[in-house]
Amino acid sequence: MTTATATAVHSPQQQLAPGVSVLELLHEGHRINVYDAWSTDRGCRVVAKALRPDHAGDLKGARQLRAEGRVLRSLNHPHIVRWYETIREPSPVLLLETISGFTLSALLEEHERLPIRDVLHLGLHLTSAVGYLHRQGWLHLDLKPSNVVADAGRAKLIDLSIARRPGRGVPGAGTRGYLAPEQSLGHQLSAATDVWGIGGVLYESIVGEPAVPHESGTSTATGQRPGHLIAVPATLKTRRRVPPDVAQMIDASLRLDPAQRPAIIDFATVLAAALGINQVPHVR
Numbered sequence: 001m002t003t004a005t006a007t008a009v010h011s012p013q014q015q016l017a018p019g020v021s022v023l024e025l026l027h028e029g030h031r032i033n034v035y036d037a038w039s040t041d042r043g044c045r046v047v048a049k050a051l052r053p054d055h056a057g058d059l060k061g062a063r064q065l066r067a068e069g070r071v072l073r074s075l076n077h078p079h080i081v082r083w084y085e086t087i088r089e090p091s092p093v094l095l096l097e098t099i100s101g102f103t104l105s106a107l108l109e110e111h112e113r114l115p116i117r118d119v120l121h122l123g124l125h126l127t128s129a130v131g132y133l134h135r136q137g138w139l140h141l142d143l144k145p146s147n148v149v150a151d152a153g154r155a156k157l158i159d160l161s162i163a164r165r166p167g168r169g170v171p172g173a174g175t176r177g178y179l180a181p182e183q184s185l186g187h188q189l190s191a192a193t194d195v196w197g198i199g200g201v202l203y204e205s206i207v208g209e210p211a212v213p214h215e216s217g218t219s220t221a222t223g224q225r226p227g228h229l230i231a232v233p234a235t236l237k238t239r240r241r242v243p244p245d246v247a248q249m250i251d252a253s254l255r256l257d258p259a260q261r262p263a264i265i266d267f268a269t270v271l272a273a274a275l276g277i278n279q280v281p282h283v284r
Helices: 059-073 104-111 116-135 181-185 191-207 244-253 264-275
Strands: 015-017 020-028 032-039 044-051 083-087 093-096 148-151 154-157
Touching: 015 044, 020 044, 032 059, 044 059, 059 083, 059 093, 104 148, 104 191, 116 148, 116 154, 116 191, 116 264, 181 191, 191 244, 191 264, 244 264
Parallel strands: none
Antiparallel strands: 015 020, 020 032, 032 044, 044 093, 083 093, 148 154
């Protein structure tokens, strides 16, 4: 369990809302904490996202929870975390399904990198989930290893807290080290922004290091100094264990100019071909 000050987290057995009690802290955030919790009404464990006790009156955090709930409520996809309920009173609490397995960041911390075949399957799951998001009119904008949970060969996207419609972004809104250049600068955000995110996750899964080096322990930030992430990632094309077409596609997804990045359907087609799969999941 993550160590934290008493005022920053709810204690085990403490109620987040009527019928929802804390079992364990999963993640302590700047405004919002994530808990393993028990729902009496549902008779099962749930993942609960709630404001930190020392941020009980945080209007921005409350809006963020309600907004994420509205997005997730409209979605139904096997590779995206499932929404159960948004409790509004006395303070917003978001209830989500409990997912078995480990975050990709935890797997990479333990194993450093993944087998290529696992990376290819991961890529297919991500392109399927993100392609679905795009068809619903949303961008994820925070694709990174800690927002992917993997178990028994299946990956799921979690944390849609900054998902939004395409359009001009806020400079630096997202996570340091995982921002597409246009995200860092507050330029126009589009499907290509998430293509960068998918490429970055696959790159790190293959290499064991982020495509764009960043300080460890950094978290979601808004308004960070925009110039420091505008760097060309090292290419994968010289790595012998990566199928050439896959390496070329990942490298293309990390191009600085979003107009030069591949479409998600093309990304998925190359990944499927490398696995010998003829039918590509619908990701347009």
